[in-house]
Amino acid sequence: MCREVLQILSLIGDKWSILVIGCLRDQTLRFGELHRAVTGISQRMLTLTLRQLERDGLLTRTVHPTVPPRVDYALTPLGTTLLDATTALAEWADTHREHIIDNRRSYDAAKPPRN
Amino acid sequence: MCREVLQILSLIGDKWSILVIGCLRDQTLRFGELHRAVTGISQRMLTLTLRQLERDGLLTRTVHPTVPPRVDYALTPLGTTLLDATTALAEWADTHREHIIDNRRSYDAAKPPRN
Numbered sequence: 001m002c003r004e005v006l007q008i009l010s011l012i013g014d015k016w017s018i019l020v021i022g023c024l025r026d027q028t029l030r031f032g033e034l035h036r037a038v039t040g041i042s043q044r045m046l047t048l049t050l051r052q053l054e055r056d057g058l059l060t061r062t063v064h065p066t067v068p069p070r071v072d073y074a075l076t077p078l079g080t081t082l083l084d085a086t087t088a089l090a091e092w093a094d095t096h097r098e099h100i101i102d103n104r105r106s107y108d109a110a111k112p113p114r115n
Numbered sequence: 116m117c118r119e120v121l122q123i124l125s126l127i128g129d130k131w132s133i134l135v136i137g138c139l140r141d142q143t144l145r146f147g148e149l150h151r152a153v154t155g156i157s158q159r160m161l162t163l164t165l166r167q168l169e170r171d172g173l174l175t176r177t178v179h180p181t182v183p184p185r186v187d188y189a190l191t192p193l194g195t196t197l198l199d200a201t202t203a204l205a206e207w208a209d210t211h212r213e214h215i216i217d218n219r220r221s222y223d224a225a226k227p228p229r230n
Contacts, residue, residue, distance in 0.1 A: 008212060082211075103193075
């Protein structure tokens with residue numbers, strides 16, 4: 001698999017990208033709204049994630065000339081095509097969460113840590 | 116979204132996890148075969164990725180008592196359920212690769228780097 005695909009996978013597989021894209025399903029949000037919607041993300045990580053997604057053409061950033069400026073984020077058509085793929089992954093994680101936590105517990109109980 | 120789902124997304128969204136799981140579709144592979152199949156991965160990163168996937172119950176690690184020992188990796192039924200979700204993401208990245216590279220070029224040409 002070529003280098004660019006690896007690089008794109010690194011970005012879109014990132015948990016924060018998946019969550020940001022999920023929050024923008026069918027709606028435009030402001031920075032502060034996204035910050036509240038994506039629990040646990042820092043302002044800096046949200047800024048970086050939004051900039052990468054904008055650079056890749058997955059979302060648009062619109063600055064409205066108000067005081068203070070209002071900045072809106074929305075998915076592009078390309079970003080919308082990514083939604084289904086990331087949604088499947090997030091749903092998988094949610095569905096199998098308890099099973100995986102049980103597996104981790106069994107693994108840790110059976111094996112001493114290896115370095 | 117809860118902490119565990121975030122943590123699971125971090126693991127399964129990782130590009131190396133996606134590629135390792137993809138390589139094990141319908142087949143059992145040895146460490147060296149996986150190392151050759153997943154272009155660009157270091158031995159250490161492959162070891163870490165395999166251990167995390169084993170801990171989560173997504174693959175099995177079978178040691179055969181030969182000299183030297185042969186170690187086989189195969190997907191579990193749970194790992195197989197993850198295949199479709201990750202495949203969709205990898206296919207999306209492959210399909211839209213050129214479009215995204217073009218978008219990055221336009222973005223970088225239009226805007227000076229921001230810090």
